[in-house]
Structures are given as C-alpha cells and as structure tokens.
Amino acid sequence: MTIETPTQSGVGALLERAASPGFDGWRRNVLRLGGCTNPVHLVGSATLVDQATGEALRSFTSDEYGGRLLVACGNRRASVCPVCAALYRADTYQLIRAGLVGGKETPAGVGGHPRVFATLTAPGFGPVHTRRERDGRVRACRPRKAGEWCPHGLPVGCRARHAEDDRRLGEPLCPRCYDYAGAVLWQAQAGELWHRFALELRRVLARRGGLSRTEFAEAVRLSYAKVAEYQRRGLIHFHVVIRLDGPEGPETAPPGWVTTGLLADAVREAAGLVRLVARGADVVGRRVLRFGRQIDIRPIAAFDAGERLTSSAVAGYIAKYATKGAESAGAVDGRIHQATDLPLLPVRDHTLRMIGTCWRLGGLEPFESLRLRRWAHMLGYRGHFSTKSRRYSTTLTALRSARAEHRAQEQRDAFGFGDRPTLLVGQWRYAGRGYSPEAALVAESVRTGGVSHDA
Known part of the structure; x- marks a missing residue:
C-alpha cells in the first residue's frame, strides 16, 4: 500500500486546480499574499464607484478568486508568520528612524534634538547561569x-564557560532559591513601572532645569519609542529611544540648556528612583519593584560618528525585537486555557516554573487585576511589545494607509481609472483561515523564492 504524503496530495490537487476554470484568478489570489503563512478568507463582493458621479466603474466578487478572497494575516510575530512580521519590522524601522532624522511628515530638525538610546533591565531574582565575555574570551559563569552551598545544598557558583547555545543559560543555579513570585509580579507590573519612570524623568529634568513641572511642560516635550525584549531568564527589558523637543513637539527645538548629556544623566537618575510596591503583599510578602542596576544609555548620532550610535542602527535594532515574543525565551505562542495543559507544554523547567507561578497566583483574589492566567504564556507580561508617545513620529496606521492607497492607485491605473476620484464599497464576511494543500504549495514557492508574488 502506498501512503500519500501531504506534498504529494498538494501536487495532485494543484494539477487538478490548474485544469479548472478560473485558475489564473485563484493563482493571483495566492501569489499577492507574498507567502503569508496563515491568510484570512473572505467571501462577498465590492464595487469601485466614481465619487464625483456615483457611477459604478467595476464590480468584483470572491468568485473571481476561486471562491474566496485571501487577505494576509498581518501578525507581527515572526514565529507565527515570518512574511507579515517582515513587513511589520520594516514599518517599525521607518517609524523609529523618522523620529530620529525626520521624514514621514516628521520635520528633519529632530535630528538636532537631544536623543539617547537607553536599555532598562529587570532586577535579579536569584543567580542564573550566564555567559560572560571579556577581552574576547569567555569567562567562568559565576566563579x-x-x-559554598545554598540553603538547599546546591553550589552557589558555576565555573563553566557556557557556549552560546548552552541550554542552561538563563536557568537559576537553585530553583528553590529563585524568587519566582517576585519575577512574575515584576513582569506583570513592568508597564506600570515604565509609566512611573516616564513621570519621574520629567520631574528630574524639571528639577535640573530649575523649573516647576508645569513650567517644564510648557517649555519641553518628551517623546519616546520603546520595545520590550525577552531575556533568556524569561524577563523583559526595555529598549527605548528618548527625545526632547520644544513645547510644540518635533517642529520646535528645546531650550538651549536641554542637552544630550543632561538627558542621559536624567534617565539614569530617574531609573534609579522609580519604585512600585507589588500587589498581593498579604499573600506573598511585601516586594518593592524597581529596574535593574544595569542601565545602558548612549547618545544617538544622525550619521556615523565613531562610538556614537547612528539613527539607522538604533531603528534597525528596535525593529528587530518588535517582531519577537516570549517564544524567544522558550515560552509558547498561544494562551494556556487549563491547568492540565501545563505538564504537556514543550518548555524548559525554568519557563514552566514561571508559567506555573502565573497560574497559581492568577487564581488568587489579590492578583485578579493582573490577569496572570490569561498572560501565563507570556510569563506574566501583559504590555505591548512596541509603543511610542503620540508626537514621536508617524504611526503604523499611517504607514499602512499609505501603502494601501499606493496599491489602490496601481489598481485604478491598471483599469484605466487613475485620474478619477474613486471609492471602493463592499460587503465581506469571514470564512476561515489557512491554505488548502494546493495553495500551500504555491505559497511555499513564494516564500522560498521559486515564484515572484508579482507574477
């Protein structure tokens, strides 16, 4: 008996599809997605209408595309859809860079405003295995x-020189000594900690300028863009661009006393001052949350300037992490729905303990507002991965709208309506996700470069 593989099944289905009417429309429907791994299916119809006269210029239905119109999933996470994540990463790059050198309706003058690139880390909750390098040589983990032993009879040090792919990296030296409750609560309230940091930074800057907070707000506007990155120990840290503008935002320069050096010093001071009492002190004991002592702050240059970071390098760095999630720390992509799923999760012990702590604390009343069970797959973190202040630069929505309008103009030109004001009116409903076996083959050929999505 011959067992038919999924690939063989897809080839047969593709050959059958190629011999059927409407193959060209079906094929274009798949190709234009560029290889998206999990498209959305829509059924319905739309009509292109002349806005000036109300004339219906062209109508089309999902039947023209093999019965269903496929739309890219738009997921930002590379682990879910590398294709859509690459587009999200490119948009994030443009957004960040526009806030550093101008463009996308942001004035070029921002390139002369004080800007720093800062990394705010989580504090320690117990010693973990780490890779240490100095002078190009790998050093002992924790000599x-x-x-010397911990209270549970395990060594307090580690003399191993860990390789980059060592599975022990990020694992506690003693899981019983590690403060999992503190780590999860820090993670769950990291967004609140960031909010307090932003407020404290304004206070510090005002104090250093000899102004009240009201006077500072009337003279200087603080803008930022940040992204959260998971470390191997399962905790996030924030990479953030911070810029100081004049009172009207990026269109105006800040006062002369506001310098990059002043901003860097103020960021360091504010990060050291921020404190937040964790919730549930009656259950797990009082914990005061703060940022870690390892704070990296570097000035940003518009162009190559020796040791200073360039705007393009910073934009690329932040965009890279905007498409990563907790899976980079060994967690899982999807939400966990019941406790019986925990033993079956394909994760390392440390990650499972963090997920288990989220689940245990999430079932207690003092932690209900943190929604720890809902965010257990994210190891407790429930904030956005990339955020920005309102006046930093353009928005992802604006970038997507510009791209959609460009594509719509291409379509109008192709049908000979390029010089007419048009409106697309349609009715669509959701009809599923994913690919049929034959469509999966075509999409894979696009992803691997075998077929151009413009074909």
Missing part, C-alpha cells in the same frame, strides 16, 4: 569559592 565562587569551592564548598
């Missing part, structure tokens, strides 16, 4: 005197 300690022989014979």
Whole structure:
C-alpha cells in the first residue's frame, strides 16, 4: 500500500486546480499574499464607484478568486508568520528612524534634538547561569569559592564557560532559591513601572532645569519609542529611544540648556528612583519593584560618528525585537486555557516554573487585576511589545494607509481609472483561515523564492 504524503496530495490537487476554470484568478489570489503563512478568507463582493458621479466603474466578487478572497494575516510575530512580521519590522524601522532624522511628515530638525538610546533591565531574582565575555574570551559563569552551598545544598557558583547555545543559560543555579513570585509580579507590573519612570524623568529634568513641572511642560516635550525584549531568564527589558523637543513637539527645538548629556544623566537618575510596591503583599510578602542596576544609555548620532550610535542602527535594532515574543525565551505562542495543559507544554523547567507561578497566583483574589492566567504564556507580561508617545513620529496606521492607497492607485491605473476620484464599497464576511494543500504549495514557492508574488 502506498501512503500519500501531504506534498504529494498538494501536487495532485494543484494539477487538478490548474485544469479548472478560473485558475489564473485563484493563482493571483495566492501569489499577492507574498507567502503569508496563515491568510484570512473572505467571501462577498465590492464595487469601485466614481465619487464625483456615483457611477459604478467595476464590480468584483470572491468568485473571481476561486471562491474566496485571501487577505494576509498581518501578525507581527515572526514565529507565527515570518512574511507579515517582515513587513511589520520594516514599518517599525521607518517609524523609529523618522523620529530620529525626520521624514514621514516628521520635520528633519529632530535630528538636532537631544536623543539617547537607553536599555532598562529587570532586577535579579536569584543567580542564573550566564555567559560572560571579556577581552574576547569567555569567562567562568559565576566563579565562587569551592564548598559554598545554598540553603538547599546546591553550589552557589558555576565555573563553566557556557557556549552560546548552552541550554542552561538563563536557568537559576537553585530553583528553590529563585524568587519566582517576585519575577512574575515584576513582569506583570513592568508597564506600570515604565509609566512611573516616564513621570519621574520629567520631574528630574524639571528639577535640573530649575523649573516647576508645569513650567517644564510648557517649555519641553518628551517623546519616546520603546520595545520590550525577552531575556533568556524569561524577563523583559526595555529598549527605548528618548527625545526632547520644544513645547510644540518635533517642529520646535528645546531650550538651549536641554542637552544630550543632561538627558542621559536624567534617565539614569530617574531609573534609579522609580519604585512600585507589588500587589498581593498579604499573600506573598511585601516586594518593592524597581529596574535593574544595569542601565545602558548612549547618545544617538544622525550619521556615523565613531562610538556614537547612528539613527539607522538604533531603528534597525528596535525593529528587530518588535517582531519577537516570549517564544524567544522558550515560552509558547498561544494562551494556556487549563491547568492540565501545563505538564504537556514543550518548555524548559525554568519557563514552566514561571508559567506555573502565573497560574497559581492568577487564581488568587489579590492578583485578579493582573490577569496572570490569561498572560501565563507570556510569563506574566501583559504590555505591548512596541509603543511610542503620540508626537514621536508617524504611526503604523499611517504607514499602512499609505501603502494601501499606493496599491489602490496601481489598481485604478491598471483599469484605466487613475485620474478619477474613486471609492471602493463592499460587503465581506469571514470564512476561515489557512491554505488548502494546493495553495500551500504555491505559497511555499513564494516564500522560498521559486515564484515572484508579482507574477
């Protein structure tokens, strides 16, 4: 007996599809997605209408595309859809860079405003295995005197020189000594900690300028764009661009006393001052949350300037992490719905303990507002991965709208309506997700470069 593989099944279905009417429309429907891994299916119809006269210029239905119109999923996470994530990453790059050198309706003058690139980390909740390098050489993980033990009988040090792919990296030296409750609560309230940091930074800057907070707000506007990145120990840290403008935002320069050096010092001071009492002190004990002591702050240059970071490098760095999630720390993509799923999760022990702590605390009344069970797959973090202040630069929505309008103009030109004001009116409903076996083959050929999506 011959067992037919999915690929063989897809080839047969594709050959059958190629011999059927409407194959060209069906094929274009798949190709234009560029290889999206999990498209949305829509059924319905639309009509292109002349806005000036109300004349219906062209109508089409999902039947023209093999019965269903396919739309890219638009997921930002590379682990879910690399194709859509690449587009999201490119948009994020343009957004960040526009706030550093101008463009996308942001004035070029922002390139002369004080800007820094800062990394705010999580504090320690117990020693973990780490990779240390100095002078190009890998050093011992945690060198300690022989014979030193923790209360649970495990060594307090590690003399191993870990390779980059060592599975022990990020794992606690002693899981029983590690403060999992503190780590999860820090993660769950990291967004609140960031909010307090932004407020504290304004206070510090006002104090250093000899102004009240009201006077500072009338003279200087603080803008930022940040992204959250998971470390191997499962905790996030924030990479953030911080810029100081004049009172009207990027269109105006800040006062002369506002310098990049002043901003860098104020960021360091504000990060050290921020404190937040974790919730549920009656259950797990009082914990005061703060940022870690390892704070990296570097000035940003518009162009190559020796040791200073360039705007393009910063934009690329932030965009790279905008498409990553907790899976980069060994967690899972989807939400966890019941406790019986926990033992079956394909994760390492440390990650499972963090997920288990989220689940255990999430079932207790003092932690209900943190929604820890809902965000257990994210190891407790429930904030957005990339955010920006309102006046930093353009928006992702504006970039997507510009791209959609460009594509719509191409379509109008192709049908000979390029010089007429038009409106697309339609009715569509959701009809599923994913690919049929034959469509999956075509999409895979696009992803691997075998077929151009413009074909």
